[in-house]
Amino acid sequence: MLDIDFxxxxxxxxxxxxxxxxxxxxxxxxxxxxxxxxxxxxxxxEMRHDQNKLTKKVEQAEEDEREEIIEEIKPLKKxxxxxxxxxKEVKKKWKDLMLQVPNIPVSKVPEGESEEDNVVxxxxxxxxxxxxxxxxHLEIGRNLNLIDVERAAKVSGSRFAYLKNEAVLLQxxxxxxxxxxxxxxxxxxxxxxxxxxPDAMEGLGYLEQGEDDMYFLxxxxxxxxxxxxxxxxxxxxxxxxDGEDLPLRYVAFSPSFRREAGSYGKDTRGIFRVxxxxxxxxxxxxxxxxxxxEHQFFLDLEQQLMQLxxxxxxxxxxxxxxxxxxxxxxxxxxxxxxxxxxxxxxxxTSNCTDFQARRxxxxxxxxxxxxxxxxxxxxxxxxxxxxxxxxxxxxxEDGSIEVPSALQDYxxxx
RNA sequence: GGAGAGGUGCGCCGAACGGUAAGGCAACAGAUUGCUAAUCUGUCGUCGCUUAACCGCGACUUGCGGGUUCAAAUCCCGCCCUCUCCGCCA
Numbered sequence: 001m002l003d004i005d006f007x008x009x010x011x012x013x014x015x016x017x018x019x020x021x022x023x024x025x026x027x028x029x030x031x032x033x034x035x036x037x038x039x040x041x042x043x044x045x046e047m048r049h050d051q052n053k054l055t056k057k058v059e060q061a062e063e064d065e066r067e068e069i070i071e072e073i074k075p076l077k078k079x080x081x082x083x084x085x086x087x088k089e090v091k092k093k094w095k096d097l098m099l100q101v102p103n104i105p106v107s108k109v110p111e112g113e114s115e116e117d118n119v120v121x122x123x124x125x126x127x128x129x130x131x132x133x134x135x136x137h138l139e140i141g142r143n144l145n146l147i148d149v150e151r152a153a154k155v156s157g158s159r160f161a162y163l164k165n166e167a168v169l170l171q172x173x174x175x176x177x178x179x180x181x182x183x184x185x186x187x188x189x190x191x192x193x194x195x196x197x198p199d200a201m202e203g204l205g206y207l208e209q210g211e212d213d214m215y216f217l218x219x220x221x222x223x224x225x226x227x228x229x230x231x232x233x234x235x236x237x238x239x240x241x242d243g244e245d246l247p248l249r250y251v252a253f254s255p256s257f258r259r260e261a262g263s264y265g266k267d268t269r270g271i272f273r274v275x276x277x278x279x280x281x282x283x284x285x286x287x288x289x290x291x292x293x294e295h296q297f298f299l300d301l302e303q304q305l306m307q308l309x310x311x312x313x314x315x316x317x318x319x320x321x322x323x324x325x326x327x328x329x330x331x332x333x334x335x336x337x338x339x340x341x342x343x344x345x346x347x348x349t350s351n352c353t354d355f356q357a358r359r360x361x362x363x364x365x366x367x368x369x370x371x372x373x374x375x376x377x378x379x380x381x382x383x384x385x386x387x388x389x390x391x392x393x394x395x396x397e398d399g400s401i402e403v404p405s406a407l408q409d410y411x412x413x414x
Numbered sequence: 415g416g417a418g419a420g421g422u423g424c425g426c427c428g429a430a431c432g433g434u435a436a437g438g439c440a441a442c443a444g445a446u447u448g449c450u451a452a453u454c455u456g457u458c459g460u461c462g463c464u465u466a467a468c469c470g471c472g473a474c475u476u477g478c479g480g481g482u483u484c485a486a487a488u489c490c491c492g493c494c495c496u497c498u499c500c501g502c503c504a
């Protein structure tokens with residue numbers, strides 16, 4: 001959520017941001033409602049004031065005068081009730097619109113209309129040059145008895161998979177590698193809950209655009225987290241943190257659940273796009289003046305982890321159209337995937353500035369002053385997609401896989 | 415699933431049980447005292463009006479939402495959450 005004072009004073013900028021993000025919000029209507037909301041509030045306050053004065057008089061009045069004053073109050077009460085209802089209605093409409101206003105992209109974000117307009121800003125590594133016909137991850141996975149989507153379909157439906165044998169060991173090796181690396185950088189490891197209450201979920205600012213992509217358990221009224229970012233961000237909601245403790249950096253391991261609504265027929269082969277996958281996720285709560293650096297730091301960490309694996313990738317600056325509702329700036333890392341003959345998204349890191357903090361009410365205190373924090377999130381490893389990248393990039397002609405050296409230490413128990 | 419206890423000013427503890435939210439701790443600012451601390455004073459929730467800003471004025475605030483009443487933390491109804499015990503269970 002944005003600050004209403006900010007919207008009031010920077011109307012054109014906010015409108016521009018909505019347009020750039022392709023989110024249709026009627027800012028004029030919002031400001032009109034805001035105007036109404038405030039004038040009604042003033043009116044209601046005045047009426048309450050008058051009534052309060054009389055009420056106090058009753059208390060102080062002599063017994064025989066009371067009835068008279070009470071009779072005087074009664075008609076005021078009715079009028080007040082009416083005004084209050086009117087005010088509440090406007091307030092509700094106002095709030096609904098407020099929640100629809102997206103975060104404003106930072107100035108460096110290029111304007112764009114679709115993912116076509118994202119900008120590759122960096123590339124690393126040499127694409128493998130196979131002197132045989134490379135297979136895709138599903139074929140490799142089947143041959144080596146690592147991936148079983150047929151039985152998963154039988155048990156759970158499409159877009160699910162069983163991972164087996166070395167695929168499992170590789171997944172845990174990725175967890176351990178990234179965890180070891182990030183603990184060196186002052187991160188606190190967390191295993192978070194992955195079911196969240198609606199009120200926690202609302203604060204994150206994703207429901208506005210993607211409620212359909214979230215699983216919701218009707219019976220228990222709980223959302224399944226689409227990423228550990230959700231429980232990590234909500235963890236400190238309503239708290240006032242000590243400025244000296246910032247940045248608070250967390251690294252979580254958790255499953256992630258996505259309905260993938262609207263992506264029918266897209267990436268249906270293998271485990272590239274599934275309803276449930278495991279992920280190592282980074283999250284930081286920091287001071288406003290540091291969030292840009294923190295965001296860059298997260299991007300650097302993601303690259304360092306990829307370089308440890310030795311798999312080619314490119315860094316992409318998202319354009320305005322590809323920024324999520326709460327996001328002010330976002331980079332993706334796209335990893336080379338031979339079977340697609342293309343780079344595909346494996347990581348993402350976003351700076352949400354104070355947008356989530358305002359809704360979740362996360363503040364910090366410094367020199368007796370309270371301010372909203374900034375939140376930054378980033379992928380450590382999306383385990384499933386990283387597995388794809390490893391299988392496809394490290395495949396050999398005889399059908400076997402060479403394990404990246406950085407992971408070998410974490411497979412020693414084999 | 416069953417039974418009980420509880421939720422009070424951004425924090426913590428805690429009183430008031432129909433008359434309009436005591437007190438304490440913590441925190442912050444200032445003052446003061448010759449000694450890593452004490453004491454005193456002030457600040458210490460949200461919103462609106464006003465203002466360049468401060469100040470000032472008003473409203474709201476006892477988990478949430480209704481109801482009764484001139485007046486609700488207090489009485490009534492519904493809901494939410496937390497904790498404890500029992501049951502079940504990885």
